Amino acid sequence: MAEAFSVVGKPLTKPDAFGKVSGQVKFADDLSLPRMLYGRLLRSPYPHARVLHVDTSRARKLPGVLAVLTGDDLPVKFGILPVSQDEEALAREKVRYVGDPIAAVAATDEWIADEALDLIDVQFTELPHFMSIQEALAGQGEPIHGLSNVHKAVALEFGDTDAAIRAAEHVREDIVFFEGNTHLPMEQHAAVAQYAADGKLTLWTSSQTPHYVHRALGKVLDLPMSRIRVIATPNGGGFGGKSDIFAHELVAAKLAIATARPVKITLTREEVFYAHRGRHPVLMKVKTGFTRGGQITAMQFQSFLDGGGYGSYGVASTYYTGALQATTYAIPRYRFEGVRLFTNKPPCGPKRGHGTPQPRFALEIHFDKVAEELGLDPVELRRRNLPSPDSQTVNWLRITSCGLEDCINKVVEGSRFLERRTSMPLGRGLMPHSEVQLKLDRNGGVLVLCGAIDIGQGSDHILAAIVAEVLGVALDDIQLTTADTDLTPIDLGSYSSRVTFMAGNAAKAAAETVRDRLFRVVARSLHCDADELMARDHRIYRSDRPAEGLIFAQAVQLAEAESGVVTGSGSYTPPKLAGPYKGSGVGPSPAYSYSAAVVEVDCDLKTGEVKVPEVWIAHDIGRAINPMLVIGQVEGSVYIIARVQEPDGARSARHAHLPG
Amino acid sequence: MSIADKVAVRLRVNGEDTAIMVPPYKTLLEVLREDLGLTGTKHGCELGECSMCGVLVDGKPFLSCLAMPLDLEGRDVMTIEGMARGRHPHPLQAAFAELGAAQCGYCTPAMLLTAKALLDREPRPSREAIKAALSGVLCRCTGYLKIFEAVELAVSRGADG
Numbered sequence: 001m002a003e004a005f006s007v008v009g010k011p012l013t014k015p016d017a018f019g020k021v022s023g024q025v026k027f028a029d030d031l032s033l034p035r036m037l038y039g040r041l042l043r044s045p046y047p048h049a050r051v052l053h054v055d056t057s058r059a060r061k062l063p064g065v066l067a068v069l070t071g072d073d074l075p076v077k078f079g080i081l082p083v084s085q086d087e088e089a090l091a092r093e094k095v096r097y098v099g100d101p102i103a104a105v106a107a108t109d110e111w112i113a114d115e116a117l118d119l120i121d122v123q124f125t126e127l128p129h130f131m132s133i134q135e136a137l138a139g140q141g142e143p144i145h146g147l148s149n150v151h152k153a154v155a156l157e158f159g160d161t162d163a164a165i166r167a168a169e170h171v172r173e174d175i176v177f178f179e180g181n182t183h184l185p186m187e188q189h190a191a192v193a194q195y196a197a198d199g200k201l202t203l204w205t206s207s208q209t210p211h212y213v214h215r216a217l218g219k220v221l222d223l224p225m226s227r228i229r230v231i232a233t234p235n236g237g238g239f240g241g242k243s244d245i246f247a248h249e250l251v252a253a254k255l256a257i258a259t260a261r262p263v264k265i266t267l268t269r270e271e272v273f274y275a276h277r278g279r280h281p282v283l284m285k286v287k288t289g290f291t292r293g294g295q296i297t298a299m300q301f302q303s304f305l306d307g308g309g310y311g312s313y314g315v316a317s318t319y320y321t322g323a324l325q326a327t328t329y330a331i332p333r334y335r336f337e338g339v340r341l342f343t344n345k346p347p348c349g350p351k352r353g354h355g356t357p358q359p360r361f362a363l364e365i366h367f368d369k370v371a372e373e374l375g376l377d378p379v380e381l382r383r384r385n386l387p388s389p390d391s392q393t394v395n396w397l398r399i400t401s402c403g404l405e406d407c408i409n410k411v412v413e414g415s416r417f418l419e420r421r422t423s424m425p426l427g428r429g430l431m432p433h434s435e436v437q438l439k440l441d442r443n444g445g446v447l448v449l450c451g452a453i454d455i456g457q458g459s460d461h462i463l464a465a466i467v468a469e470v471l472g473v474a475l476d477d478i479q480l481t482t483a484d485t486d487l488t489p490i491d492l493g494s495y496s497s498r499v500t501f502m503a504g505n506a507a508k509a510a511a512e513t514v515r516d517r518l519f520r521v522v523a524r525s526l527h528c529d530a531d532e533l534m535a536r537d538h539r540i541y542r543s544d545r546p547a548e549g550l551i552f553a554q555a556v557q558l559a560e561a562e563s564g565v566v567t568g569s570g571s572y573t574p575p576k577l578a579g580p581y582k583g584s585g586v587g588p589s590p591a592y593s594y595s596a597a598v599v600e601v602d603c604d605l606k607t608g609e610v611k612v613p614e615v616w617i618a619h620d621i622g623r624a625i626n627p628m629l630v631i632g633q634v635e636g637s638v639y640i641i642a643r644v645q646e647p648d649g650a651r652s653a654r655h656a657h658l659p660g
Numbered sequence: 661m662s663i664a665d666k667v668a669v670r671l672r673v674n675g676e677d678t679a680i681m682v683p684p685y686k687t688l689l690e691v692l693r694e695d696l697g698l699t700g701t702k703h704g705c706e707l708g709e710c711s712m713c714g715v716l717v718d719g720k721p722f723l724s725c726l727a728m729p730l731d732l733e734g735r736d737v738m739t740i741e742g743m744a745r746g747r748h749p750h751p752l753q754a755a756f757a758e759l760g761a762a763q764c765g766y767c768t769p770a771m772l773l774t775a776k777a778l779l780d781r782e783p784r785p786s787r788e789a790i791k792a793a794l795s796g797v798l799c800r801c802t803g804y805l806k807i808f809e810a811v812e813l814a815v816s817r818g819a820d821g
């Protein structure tokens with residue numbers, strides 16, 4: 001077949017595009033319900049303090065205030081990871097960063113709510129605070145949690161790295177610090193909660209992970225999950241920053257229950273910085289042994305993560321700073337030691353490439369220096385250490401395809417790098433479990449139910465395109481319902497670039513189940529074998545005799561007449577890939593994508609001001625379901641990392657606050 | 661807030677005259693979104709930094725988070741809801757949709773209106789002029805390239821149409 005696909009691989013307009021350009025797409029804060037109240041959170045002005053007393057009596061008396069909550073109203077702790085249930089919706093004994101929520105108000109408008117916050121009296125005793133990795137390690141004063149500021153310490157060794165480094169022909173050690181940064185989605189987080197007379201709680205929220213929010217609401221509010229419905233609204237940018245469970249979501253729900261009226265909480269831009277969960281600042285030490293020819297013989301890597309006040313995804317982040325070194329380059333012996341520290345700052349979490357850009361940054365700097373010492377050009381050093389396709393890394397990660405060499409070649413040629421300088425490859429990969437359900441109607445329309453929310457990356461389009469391709473229908477025939485815990489099957493969330501692969505495979509499986517059923521009915525009516533059939537252009541027909549076939553809708557009608565509504569489900573569970581050691585669950589991926597980039601940097605030697613005139617980047621991503629969306633993702637990711645392409649004259653200094 | 665504390669405001673929005681009673685401290689952004697139900701206008705800071713709240717006033721880009729509706733009586737306000745001609749999207753809207761210039765879509769309303777203001781005054785702008793015009797509207801998703809290309813596509817199709 002000359003044209004193998006009719007939908008996949010085409011730069012088609014995504015289904016939600018016209019909703020977006022017309023301003024009709026409803027983000028969480030665009031929702032408004034009759035009798036809705038506005039909620040606001042009182043936040044800590046101190047980085048570390050004991051909360052002695054919260055007096056809400058004056059706030060409660062203010063006309064227009066319908067409810068005031070404190071930590072005692074929501075005493076159950078929660079956290080995104082089962083091992084880190086250390087957060088409270090409203091702090092009870094202690095606050096751990098400036099912005100840690102303490103109390104909440106629901107009022108008839110936001111001005112009254114704000115006024116009420118001013119009327120809440122909180123007595124604090126300040127505690128010594130820890131604002132950096134070094135201060136947290138020195139540990140002068142009461143630890144932030146428990147007995148020490150060490151949140152998580154991990155140590156892994158694969159092979160005898162000490163011996164190999166002693167024997168190495170060339171050894172280099174570098175210490176590198178990667179400053180943290182935040183996602184800065186243009187949409188501030190918002191949540192609207194409604195508690196109906198029948199006792200059902202519904203929460204609309206700007207979340208990448210509605211099923212986790214669902215679970216946390218059940219736990220913290222002590223309600224059966226079946227009485228809670230979480231609907232993720234389209235995210236006005238996510239980048240990982242909306243993939244946690246946030247205090248305002250739990251508080252909005254509790255306020256709605258307390259007042260029996262809908263409650264909306266929209267964070268201000270300032271509060272978005274407190275919500276954070278951004279990329280961890282990481283202090284790293286890397287020591288690598290090489291042969292004279294530039295081949296790696298062993299690596300020892302240490303990372304210290306500045307975690308902020310709570311656990312969040314931090315245990316996973318810690319492992320990630322050490323997990324993927326050996327997938328990018330072949331490292332025969334490897335030791336990793338990682339420590340995440342609590343500090344009195346907003347909690348860190350995942351941001352575009354969870355926990356892996358920091359070590360990548362350190363390694364590439366390190367390798368450039370080694371290349372110079374060995375008299376090799378930096379590209380050549382990388383070429384000499386490429387991982388092989390279909391291999392296993394020393395830390396038990398299975399590499400399938402590997403396009404790193406192609407990526408390097410492309411950007412090196414494209415940028416005429418060898419006449420210039422600097423190089424930086426990058427690897428990533430990740431996690432499990434998606435399900436998709438389909439329901440076909442008699443007119444040939446297809447309803448797709450999937451738990452994954454579109455955060456701007458175009459996942460709605462990907463799901464629709466895959467289903468349309470398998471069933472041989474058009475994008476317009478697909479109706480999507482996503483990320484609604486009442487209606488859609490479970491999905492772990494829209495993060496870590498997992499939706500296309502995980503939910504996409506689930507959608508493909510669901511569509512194939514349905515297609516098989518249709519093929520069976522059509523085969524019977526055409527007196528042929530099901531495997532002689534194909535689905536395309538709204539028809540199901542014999543591939544060798546295309547004239548013989550049925551219109552898609554007729555096939556659906558036939559199947560429905562035979563055995564009821566045509567539905568089907570499909571799921572994706574990644575293969576068991578983890579190695580035989582604790583922490584091995586972080587890092588395995590059914591397929592790694594590789595990337596290489598050349599970045600041209602102009603630096604003003606007097607002021608240190610840096611400009612990035614041009615970036616060449618190549619990605620090994622497998623098949624593009626929609627190349628236009630892929631290019632959009634790549635361009636956006638380059639921009640968000642390098643702050644390049646900023647339109648001239650932009651108020652750039654305020655745009656994003658830190659490098660990375 | 662009792663009715664006595666509210667003020668009457670007359671606004672002309674998307675070609676329609678409206679009169680409403682609102683608290684005098686409400687910004688145009690809030691009145692558009694909360695009182696007129698025009699939620700296509702977004703917010704990202706409410707401090708005049710991000711331009712998510714951009715609308716057109718008498719055809720010029722205007723930050724609705726900094727404007728008081730009382731000051732705008734008798735002026736012409738256009739929001740994203742007023743950009744299409746009936747069922748037909750404005751050429752800029754079509755080009756943004758086709759080229760994937762709206763990723764999350766949150767900056768899109770302000771970006772489109774700002775681009776429209778540019779094309780209305782300069783029908784064939786250079787890439788540099790497009791960059792300069794859109795520079796204040798922050799987009800965190802796209803890296804801007806698709807946005808610039810979409811404006812150019814609309815220009816090539818005759819965006820004033």
Ligand code: FES
Pocket residue numbers: 702703704705706707708709710711712713714723724725726
């Ligand atoms: S909301 Fe940011 S400039 Fe108006």
Ligand code: FES
Pocket residue numbers: 186236237456761762763764765766767768798799800801802
């Ligand atoms: S498309 Fe998301 S901010 Fe511009």
